[in-house]
Amino acid sequence: MAAIGLAGMLATGCNDTPKTDSMSFDEIVASRRSVRQYDPEKKISEAEIRTLIETAIEAPPWANNQPVRYYVAIDPEKVQQVRELLGSGNMRNTAGAPVLLVTTFKKGGSGFFRGTPANELGDEWGAYDAGLSNAFFILKARERGYDTLIMGMRDSDGLRKVLNIPNDEEVTAVISVGYRVNDPNRPARKSVDDITVFF
Numbered sequence: 716m717a718a719i720g721l722a723g724m725l726a727t728g729c730n731d732t733p734k735t736d737s738m739s740f741d742e743i744v745a746s747r748r749s750v751r752q753y754d755p756e757k758k759i760s761e762a763e764i765r766t767l768i769e770t771a772i773e774a775p776p777w778a779n780n781q782p783v784r785y786y787v788a789i790d791p792e793k794v795q796q797v798r799e800l801l802g803s804g805n806m807r808n809t810a811g812a813p814v815l816l817v818t819t820f821k822k823g824g825s826g827f828f829r830g831t832p833a834n835e836l837g838d839e840w841g842a843y844d845a846g847l848s849n850a851f852f853i854l855k856a857r858e859r860g861y862d863t864l865i866m867g868m869r870d871s872d873g874l875r876k877v878l879n880i881p882n883d884e885e886v887t888a889v890i891s892v893g894y895r896v897n898d899p900n901r902p903a904r905k906s907v908d909d910i911t912v913f914f
């Protein structure tokens with residue numbers, strides 16, 4: 716598989732679950748999919764989640780402010796409490812997932828220069844930092860043999876209460892982590908020409 720590259724892997728679907736110790740970056744990218752059905756028999760340790768967050772920390776943050784925070788539900792009772800705040804669709808999607816993480820960013824950090832917004836996006840840059848951090852996280856997760864689903868559909872007020880998230884943080888995505896029970900299809904993507912202008 717390593718020889719055919721990312722484009723080849725995507726073209727052929729790359730639906731097998733690759734070995735975790737031998738995946739190239741392209742294999743990780745090609746085999747990562749949003750997984751909405753998890754094996755309830757397989758658990759993930761806190762130590763493993765720490766490894767994934769260590770990689771997420773390496774994502775580049777605005778002015779190295781590092782505003783992103785992770786709240787990890789790993790105790791089954793807490794996982795269930797978080798699941799119930801995801802709406803019926805995402806509750807179904809996360810059945811069997813042993814870990815749910817909530818991502819936040821501290822307000823007033825990214826997007827600011829000496830206390831004032833650096834440009835028109837202002838605090839929205841915090842969500843950019845969170846997205847980059849999450850991208851590093853889900854790719855590292857795939858490298859370690861795990862599957863993930865990023866969820867924007869969630870009850871942020873409920874999550875604040877259940878996880879004691881302070882008001883100076885903005886809640887962004889919830890991410891489930893677990894093991895796929897089947898190989899999801901790759902949704903169609905635009906081409907480079909569809910989304911790019913060269914000058």
Ligand SMILES: Cc1cc2nc3c(=O)[nH]c(=O)nc-3n(C[C@H](O)[C@H](O)[C@H](O)COP(=O)(O)O)c2cc1C
Binds near residue numbers: 750751867888
């Ligand atoms: C910011 C964001 C929010 C998302 N929210 C949800 C969600 O609430 N529920 C869900 O099932 N998928 C959600 N997704 C997953 C996308 O639907 C998925 O990434 C997309 O369809 C492409 O599929 P793939 O991840 O398998 O390539 C979200 C993805 C992102 C990046």
